[in-house]
Amino acid sequence: MGAQLIKGNEAVVKAALLAGCRGFYGYPITPASEITESAARYLPLVGGVFVQAESEVAAINMLYGGAAAGVRVMTASSGPGISLMQEGFSYLAGAELPCVVVDMMRGGPGLGSIGPEQADYFQIVKGGGHGSYRNLVLAPASVQELVDLTVLAFDLADRYRNPVVVLADGSVGQMMEPAAFPAPRPVPEPPPWAILGTAATRTNLVNSIHLDPDRLERHVRTLEAKYRRAEQREPRWDGWRTEDAEVVLVGYGMAGRVLRAAVEAARRRGIRAGLLRPLTLYPFPTAEIRRLAATVRAFGVVEMSTGQLIEDVRLALEGRRPVELHTRLGGNIPTTEEVLDFVAEKLAGAGAGLEVPAHA
Amino acid sequence: MPDLAVVHGRSPSFYAVFDRKEDGDPGQTHYCPGCGHGILTKLLAEAIDALGIQDRTVLVSPVGCSVFGYEYLDVGNIQAAHGRAPAVATAVKRSRPDSIVISYQGDGDLAAIGTAEIIHAANRGEAITVIFVNNAIYGMTGGQMAPTTLVGERSTTTPWGRDPTVHGYPIRVCELLATLEAPVHIERVGLGSNRQIMAAARAVRRAIDNQVRGLGFSVVEVLSPCPTIWGLDPVEAQTFVRDTMPRTFPLGILRDRTATAVPRPPLPSPPDPAELPGILGLDGATAGTTGGRAGGPRHAGADHRIVAAGFGGQGVQVLGEVLAEAGLSAGYHVAWLPSYGPQMRSGTSNCHVRLCGGAVDSPLVSRPTALVALNQPSLRAFLPRMEPGTLVLFNADAVPPDGLPRGLRIGAVPATAIADRLGSPRAANMVMLGALLEATGMLAPGVVEATLQRMVTDPAWRDLDLAALRAGQRAARRALPATCLHRTAILGAPGPPGPGPRPS
Ligand SMILES: Cc1ncc(C[n+]2csc(CCOP(=O)(O)OP(=O)(O)O)c2C)c(N)n1
Ligand code: SF4
Numbered sequence: 001m002g003a004q005l006i007k008g009n010e011a012v013v014k015a016a017l018l019a020g021c022r023g024f025y026g027y028p029i030t031p032a033s034e035i036t037e038s039a040a041r042y043l044p045l046v047g048g049v050f051v052q053a054e055s056e057v058a059a060i061n062m063l064y065g066g067a068a069a070g071v072r073v074m075t076a077s078s079g080p081g082i083s084l085m086q087e088g089f090s091y092l093a094g095a096e097l098p099c100v101v102v103d104m105m106r107g108g109p110g111l112g113s114i115g116p117e118q119a120d121y122f123q124i125v126k127g128g129g130h131g132s133y134r135n136l137v138l139a140p141a142s143v144q145e146l147v148d149l150t151v152l153a154f155d156l157a158d159r160y161r162n163p164v165v166v167l168a169d170g171s172v173g174q175m176m177e178p179a180a181f182p183a184p185r186p187v188p189e190p191p192p193w194a195i196l197g198t199a200a201t202r203t204n205l206v207n208s209i210h211l212d213p214d215r216l217e218r219h220v221r222t223l224e225a226k227y228r229r230a231e232q233r234e235p236r237w238d239g240w241r242t243e244d245a246e247v248v249l250v251g252y253g254m255a256g257r258v259l260r261a262a263v264e265a266a267r268r269r270g271i272r273a274g275l276l277r278p279l280t281l282y283p284f285p286t287a288e289i290r291r292l293a294a295t296v297r298a299f300g301v302v303e304m305s306t307g308q309l310i311e312d313v314r315l316a317l318e319g320r321r322p323v324e325l326h327t328r329l330g331g332n333i334p335t336t337e338e339v340l341d342f343v344a345e346k347l348a349g350a351g352a353g354l355e356v357p358a359h360a
Numbered sequence: 361m362p363d364l365a366v367v368h369g370r371s372p373s374f375y376a377v378f379d380r381k382e383d384g385d386p387g388q389t390h391y392c393p394g395c396g397h398g399i400l401t402k403l404l405a406e407a408i409d410a411l412g413i414q415d416r417t418v419l420v421s422p423v424g425c426s427v428f429g430y431e432y433l434d435v436g437n438i439q440a441a442h443g444r445a446p447a448v449a450t451a452v453k454r455s456r457p458d459s460i461v462i463s464y465q466g467d468g469d470l471a472a473i474g475t476a477e478i479i480h481a482a483n484r485g486e487a488i489t490v491i492f493v494n495n496a497i498y499g500m501t502g503g504q505m506a507p508t509t510l511v512g513e514r515s516t517t518t519p520w521g522r523d524p525t526v527h528g529y530p531i532r533v534c535e536l537l538a539t540l541e542a543p544v545h546i547e548r549v550g551l552g553s554n555r556q557i558m559a560a561a562r563a564v565r566r567a568i569d570n571q572v573r574g575l576g577f578s579v580v581e582v583l584s585p586c587p588t589i590w591g592l593d594p595v596e597a598q599t600f601v602r603d604t605m606p607r608t609f610p611l612g613i614l615r616d617r618t619a620t621a622v623p624r625p626p627l628p629s630p631p632d633p634a635e636l637p638g639i640l641g642l643d644g645a646t647a648g649t650t651g652g653r654a655g656g657p658r659h660a661g662a663d664h665r666i667v668a669a670g671f672g673g674q675g676v677q678v679l680g681e682v683l684a685e686a687g688l689s690a691g692y693h694v695a696w697l698p699s700y701g702p703q704m705r706s707g708t709s710n711c712h713v714r715l716c717g718g719a720v721d722s723p724l725v726s727r728p729t730a731l732v733a734l735n736q737p738s739l740r741a742f743l744p745r746m747e748p749g750t751l752v753l754f755n756a757d758a759v760p761p762d763g764l765p766r767g768l769r770i771g772a773v774p775a776t777a778i779a780d781r782l783g784s785p786r787a788a789n790m791v792m793l794g795a796l797l798e799a800t801g802m803l804a805p806g807v808v809e810a811t812l813q814r815m816v817t818d819p820a821w822r823d824l825d826l827a828a829l830r831a832g833q834r835a836a837r838r839a840l841p842a843t844c845l846h847r848t849a850i851l852g853a854p855g856p857p858g859p860g861p862r863p864s
Contacts, residue, residue: 003645004642031700049455051484058444061477062447062448064444176684180646181642181647182647183646195436196436198415203434261721335724335726336722
């Protein structure tokens with residue numbers, strides 16, 4: 001097997017179909033429209049369902065219906081559309097329905113721009129809908145990861161019966177890189193709780209309403225336990241040259257790619273830099289950051305938002321080590337050179353006097 | 361369709377005991393005495409049983425007093441968000457075409473918050489059945505104005521009555537939906553008398569039977585008493601439905617195209633999974649298939665960082681794609697990043713291409729080793745990023761005399777003029793690509809030619825592109841001093857006169 005040079009937004013659809021996705025419901029928005037267009041082209045060829053919804057509100061509720069009917073379903077959007085979907089995320093999580101949503105983030109707030117940003121972090125990773133729920137969130141930085149994490153997203157969605165979001169800045173979907181694809185999987189059997197319009201599934205109920213206080217508390221506790229389990233089992237990250245690093249850069253998506261180049265550049269300047277690139281933003285690789293804090297003097301967060309990712313890094317560090325922030329906005333992607341300056345100015349001397357904490 | 365018979369006793373589709381109720385008497389529904397929802401639920405159960413579709417039926421209940429539909433009807437049940445049932449039902453029906461999907465919605469739900477969903481489900485002709493309960497009020501939330509509230513009627517949010525000059529007029533949903541072509545059956549009935557109820561039963565059963573027969577969208581609007589909120593006793597409320605409501609909402613069939621409706625074609629049978637790589641154009645790129653290409657170790661240490669820029673329409677994106685494709689064929693690790701968004705200012709377009717010996721770290725090129733500028737604005741925009749010793753190819757007869765940083769290896773290639781002579785100025789991008797190959801030696805021209813043979817399907821364009829590529833190579837030899845061509849100065853190695861390129 002080799003690789004094919006392919007655009008991220010097209011690769012995502014092909015990966016989804018190979019993973020057994022047979023329902024796509026979407027509304028166009030730059031820079032995610034090519035995902036919806038590819039879905040329109042390929043879903044019918046594999047016996048799947050494609051509907052161009054009248055809005056993102058409708059699209060996410062179509063996912064709700066498709067998932068309730070036991071089909072692996074997906075949609076894709078960007079900032080403004082993702083905002084409209086928040087009601088649906090909450091219902092899907094509440095009713096424990098699996099689905100995959102791709103968010104190719106663009107500039108905001110408001111109409112913002114179509115350029116790449118990472119400012120949907122809060123609404124996706126922390127949850128923009130109502131109630132105690134979480135999305136599982138995967139953060140690809142290359143077309144290959146877009147393929148691999150899309151496949152993983154469907155498996156996690158089914159395993160946890162929960163929405164999974166593939167979260168990337170728009171540039172990840174726009175670029176072309178070689179990618180290798182997994183072998184096609186047979187479409188999975190519908191899960192036993194699904195509603196198929198058959199005798200065997202007639203007594204099934206998909207629901208998120210529990211008016212009795214104790215029942216609702218029990219239900220939310222069940223969700224909570226599920227998220228705790230995911231926090232134990234699912235954190236994933238890509239660590240690069242962290243073994244001997246004195247400063248570690250943290251970033252995801254396209255920013256994470258730039259950081260990798262910056263780590264090399266910093267090392268050429270004699271700064272022992274390393275990279276922690278979260279592949280899961282929820283659950284966050286908290287334990288790994290704490291482990292690194294034992295030997296790393298300072299952390300630098302680079303993101304294309306005004307300080308959203310950094311909150312999770314701070315929570316992980318609980319004040320153990322200094323954390324500095326470098327951001328770019330509006331569709332600008334940080335360059336290797338500016339990150340190098342950030343490392344040299346803000347991080348090279350930071351945390352010099354700190355003891356390595358004994359409990360780390 | 362079976363004849364209508366009065367059913368005495370409980371329909372099998374109506375749960376005998378309401379075990380799903382979380383509070384109250386499991387022998388009674390939660391509906392108020394005299395509420396239309398109770399009657400209608402019974403009619404639904406009777407229709408489902410009469411049609412013999414209990415196992416196939418999926419009820420979608422959004423928010424409203426009927427949110428607990430799943431407590432009463434012994435069918436597949438999906439509770440949905442306020443107003444969104446038609447979207448949910450759309451996906452259930454399309455996913456499981458043999459199921460019989462019923463969306464049961466109140467007037468706030470369907471005619472206010474869910475207006476978009478109902479109109480578009482109807483307009484797509486979704487093969488579902490919608491039961492629309494019009495009680496002219498928001499019941500569940502305690503009596504606020506609904507879009508269907510009658511003129512003059514008081515509600516908690518129209519304390520002095522509905523005033524058309526302030527609140528508009530009641531929405532006639534059936535009439536609205538009847539402006540659409542796709543619905544096959546639109547009917548308004550009432551629950552105001554036994555006679556009305558018999559007609560309602562017939563309409564509900566027909567609307568479901570349409571779906572059983574594979575026809576399209578059917579909706580039945582049911583004028584329904586809400587004695588509790590209206591502040592009437594059950595008999596008065598029924599009388600109001602019978603005598604008053606139809607003055608605003610006339611009863612009857614507004615659409616019946618069931619005789620001529622064309623059923624939606626069934627989904628084609630799905631292909632065998634083994635056929636998927638072929639269908640998706642992924643032969644050679646999925647596990648278990650052979651072919652495809654991958655980056656290899658052949659170009660150890662190489663790091664080509666190219667920016668191509670020009671007006672939109674000059675083909676710079678294609679130039680980059682061909683370069684990346686050919687690079688992959690030649691065993692490089694590659695990435696292609698197009699400009700979109702803020703970089704597309706003033707109609708210019710650019711792309712970043714990396715061809716590396718090892719894994720590509722960042723696809724973003726901030727310090728190019730080569731700039732291919734197809735117009736003057738692109739040249740001016742990217743020149744400041746060029747470091748001494750890097751290559752600049754500019755689409756013009758001559759290099760601009762002023763404002764150039766020192767130490768660049770810059771050459772003017774009259775690509776548009778050359779391409780024009782060859783047949784079309786649109787091949788200027790390939791002229792520039794040829795020049796880039798000649799100046800850098802990063803790829804054997806044969807590899808690029810093979811890539812063009814593969815990518816360009818139109819033979820006329822393919823020949824033009826190949827000719828342009830070769831003309832570009834010759835032009836580069838004319839445009840650049842011999843010392844700037846790759847035979848003497850290979851990019852990636854420190855080139856005279858400045859320091860070597862920095863990492864991008
Ligand atoms: C997004 C959202 N907004 C508001 C509500 C509150 N709400 C619940 S039911 C309802 C109105 C229901 O009225 P109708 O559809 O006419 O049904 P009825 O109760 O009269 O049968 C409202 C506003 C909600 N559940 N969700
Ligand atoms: S409030 Fe009105 S609609 Fe709701 S159950 Fe009571 S009578 Fe029926």
